[in-house]
Amino acid sequence: MKVGLFIPCYVDQFYPQVGIATLQLLEKFGCTVGFPLNQTCCGQPMANSGFEHLSHDCDALFVRNFAEYDYVVGPSGSCILHLKDHLHDEKQPEQAAALRGKVFELCEFLVDVLKVESLDAHFPHRVGFHQSCHGQRGLGLSQMSELMAEPFSKPAQLLKLVKGLELIPLSRTDECCGFGGTFSVMEEAVSVKMGKDRLADHVQHGAEYIAGADVSCLMHLEGILRRNNSGVKVVHIAEILNSTGKV
Template sequence: MKIGLFIPCYIDQFYPAVGVASLELLEKLGCDVSFPLNQTCCGQPMANSGFEAMSKGCDKNFVNNFKGFDYIVAPSGSCVLHIKEHLHDEDNPKAADEIRSRVYELTEFLVDILKVTSLQASFPFKVGLHTSCHGQRGLHLASMSELVAPAFSKPETLLNMVKGIEVTRPKRVDECCGFGGTFCVFEEAVSVKMGKDRIGEHQDNDVEYITGVDTSCLMHLEGILKRQGSKIKTIHIAEILNSQL
């Protein structure tokens, strides 16, 4: 089983530790992982801003990097959803189709494909789980509060395998944090207000960390937390699942 590790551009440049944790975690679980060196970005920043047509070059590059893998795994629900829904390559349609059906968000891959039931991880802290929208409502990583359907959460299932952790949920269990790609600058006021409100609910739970499957959401929350001078830290779920005492 050959796995291509897809590390979204902003993780590559800003949060390399998330990439390292993802890679180490997958290798610990016995996977054969490689990181295609010419990858850049999934194209979502352009597409969500209405410039889908401009993301063709990105798409082509993505297909060149990731064709031929059994699975493509990324520590980002949002980028994975974008690939799943929007990756096309006129020169190589079959490869693009295959990639779309083989791309997985990390926790989804751990639960659904590797069927992980235990982890050698330890993280003795109180952690608030932020449910990122694209992973949840797009990739169905967790049940959605709007729907009348059985409750589940793949990220939470994995977190509960971590020794010493105490996982809490905010009162509004799956409200958006307000990042929203370029929304966070074009609608700055609403974006920040949404982030502050999410943080407020985690504060009410006295958490030490806020975690989630999307670094983009966490980066936004981290920016607000730091400005507030808060002691609460953000951490990507891969780093918790890969943590050891």
């Protein structure tokens, strides 16, 4: 299985350990992983801000970089959702269309494609999982609480395979953290208040770590935690699934 590793720009610049953990995790499950060195932003920030026409070159570069792979995997639900829904290339429309069906967020790839049922991972801590909106409502990583349907969570399914990890219950399992990309810039006060509310749910239930599948949301929450001198830490799920001890 030939997998192209897509690492979003903010992960590359601010949380490179998440990219490394993703690579190591995929290799542990026998994937042959390639990393195109000239990959750049997927174009989501421009598209979400009403400037999708400025992301066309990002699309074309993504197609050139990843068209040869069986699958493309990235540790970011929001970026992956953008690619699944919006990737296009006027010069290579067929390759772009095929790629949209081969792009996977890390958790859905591990659960749906690799069918992971066991992990050699150890993380002896109380962990609260923050389910980001794009992953839940766009990618279907977990059930939305307002639906009268059987609950499920692909990230929780994986975390329950980790030795020593206690996945704590939350009062509001799918509440937004308030990041929302440019929303956190344009509506800073509302964004921070939403972040504080989201953190309070984890803290009240005794979380030592807040895990997530989107570093963008975790970065927002981490900033609030640091400003309040909290001892609670954030960690990407790839780091936990790849861990043999303390992150």
